[in-house]
């Protein structure tokens with residue numbers, strides 16, 4: 001066996017053992033994969049099958065359903081690191097295999113199991129002591145209009161509890177479609193009823209300083225060509241007065257399917273809500289169907305207060321109330 005592998009490795013027509021290629025190539029970025037595929041015929045075949053598998057599931061098997069890229073010419077898929085939930089920002093971009101045969105296990109969600117959280121009035125909000133399905137649970141009682149509440153890492157109940165519906169990844173079938181003008185767009189791949197939870201906005205959680213630094217860098221990149229960032233700034237107004245929590249979620253390098261949702265000046269078909277899981281340090285930005293959404297319809301929502309910028313990117317939302325440019329955060 002070892003001899004066979006060695007012979008293969010020394011055969012100029014078969015420059016690299018195929019068994020190794022199957023293990024190594026899924027870790028490569030698209031430019032690296034393109035380089036490797038030019039070296040010999042067998043590597044070209046392996047990288048071709050990896051490209052096919054990548055374009056058949058953007059979620060890298062992290063979600064309940066595969067998320068295909070459709071209608072693509074070039075590039076056949078978008079390359080980013082997938083996370084089904086919020087992560088703390090990392091200076092170094094991790095490598096993550098994609099397109100191999102093996103299934104990878106999900107990264108742990110951001111939580112604070114050992115932390116007791118206290119709300120504005122000093123009440124401990126770490127979680128409930130329910131042992132049943134949390135049908136009459138203090139966690140879900142706190143559900144408000146602007147901020148939702150669910151059970152979380154601080155609760156005694158398990159993952160089968162009924163008050164954790166937004167914590168199980170993308171809840172519906174979706175697909176990523178190439179649009180001539182907008183670039184990538186996220187569409188429904190099934191009927192979705194009004195009010196249904198669809199997905200959260202997952203990505204890197206940034207400090208405001210880091211968010212400003214990155215936005216500046218992304219703006220420069222956008223000036224020099226087609227580049228779209230996916231950095232969202234969410235402000236949560238706390239009930240106790242003027243205090244305001246600012247959440248910066250960047251899904252540009254690391255994120256989930258929500259990074260493909262385009263802006264619509266008329267508000268789109270998705271509503272957003274911050275959902276706090278008991279015991280978790282940060283709320284999550286969750287999307288719900290604002291109306292019944294038929295299969296194939298594109299998802300969209302309003303990126304926020306419309307702020308025109310001279311160098312704003314053009315908006316192609318097609319709604320009668322279109323402002324012509326995408327809203328952007330003045331940092």
Ligand SMILES: [Zn+2]
Nearest residue numbers: 128130134137
């Ligand atoms: Zn409970």
Ligand SMILES: [Zn+2]
Nearest residue numbers: 134151157161
């Ligand atoms: Zn529960």
Ligand SMILES: [Zn+2]
Nearest residue numbers: 128139151155
């Ligand atoms: Zn609970």
